[in-house]
Amino acid sequence: AQSVTQPDIHITVSEGASLELRCNYSYGATPYLFWYVQSPGQGLQLLLKYFSGDTLVQGIKGFEAEFKRSQSSFNLRKPSVHWSDAAEYFCAVGTQGGKLIFGQGTELSVKP
Amino acid sequence: KAGVTQTPRYLIKTRGQQVTLSCSPISGHRSVSWYQQTPGQGLQFLFEYFSETQRNKGNFPGRFSGRQFSNSRSEMNVSTLELGDSALYLCASSLGTGAGANVLTFGAGSRLTVL
Numbered sequence: 001a002q003s004v005t006q007p008d009i010h011i012t013v014s015e016g017a018s019l020e021l022r023c024n025y026s027y028g029a030t031p032y033l034f035w036y037v038q039s040p041g042q043g044l045q046l047l048l049k050y051f052s053g054d055t056l057v058q059g060i061k062g063f064e065a066e067f068k069r070s071q072s073s074f075n076l077r078k079p080s081v082h083w084s085d086a087a088e089y090f091c092a093v094g095t096q097g098g099k100l101i102f103g104q105g106t107e108l109s110v111k112p
Numbered sequence: 113k114a115g116v117t118q119t120p121r122y123l124i125k126t127r128g129q130q131v132t133l134s135c136s137p138i139s140g141h142r143s144v145s146w147y148q149q150t151p152g153q154g155l156q157f158l159f160e161y162f163s164e165t166q167r168n169k170g171n172f173p174g175r176f177s178g179r180q181f182s183n184s185r186s187e188m189n190v191s192t193l194e195l196g197d198s199a200l201y202l203c204a205s206s207l208g209t210g211a212g213a214n215v216l217t218f219g220a221g222s223r224l225t226v227l
Contacts, residue, residue, distance in 0.1 A: 032211065032214045034214075036218075041220075041223075042220055042221070043116075043202055043218035043219050043220045043221050044202065044204075044216075044218040045218070046215070046216070046217070049214075049215060051211050090155065094213075094214030096167075096168050097143060097145075097160050097162065097167050097168050097206075097208065097213045097214070098143045098144070098145030098160035098162075098167075098168065098204065098206055098208070098213060098214070098216060099145065099157045099160060099168045099170070100155075100157065100214065100216065101157070102154060102155040103154075104154045105154065105155075
């Protein structure tokens with residue numbers, strides 16, 4: 001069955017520290033992979049996507065993610081976290097058309 | 113260009129009533145998808161419309177329905193509301209074809225509370 005797992009429900013990091021959010025997927029074919037961010041009371045904003053090619057993809061707001069087929073992972077990273085990065089982050093795999101399967105999300109808190 | 117617009121942003125209904133939510137996609141986008149977001153179940157796919165036809169459907173009861181108009185605007189309807197229907201309903205639009213079909217732009221959502 002197709003699924004996405006985000007093992008960490010909540011992560012707290014200090015401002016300026018590096019960040020890595022984990023995502024594992026289960027999908028039979030070559031996946032289309034996405035990271036979205038959601039601020040409280042808002043919709044989802046696309047951070048980055050992977051379709052094919054270079055396994056390290058760059059996104060907006062200084063985020064990057066690396067696709068590792070052997071580990072079925074697509075982890076999100078940022079070298080230096082800012083207080084404004086506090087939000088909930090969702091990993092997703094694309095299936096047919098507009099149907100995405102989302103992970104349960106990781107809530108990020110940033111300590112000053 | 114304008115983003116995805118959802119109306120209303122907030123609404124309160126009582127059990128047994130019905131509700132209609134509206135979504136205006138990004139200009140040029142032909143696909144509209146709907147998602148339900150709850151603390152317990154997370155983000156779940158409801159259905160997708162492309163060129164006025166339902167193309168994909170999630171695992172929701174028939175009380176949940178939708179439609180798409182010729183200008184790509186979409187509505188979803190929930191009949192006989194239950195307490196468990198309280199959620200944030202998110203609409204997303206995309207080009208609808210090729211790899212772009214999966215690249216969704218989301219609206220801010222409609223927050224439904226059922227009392």
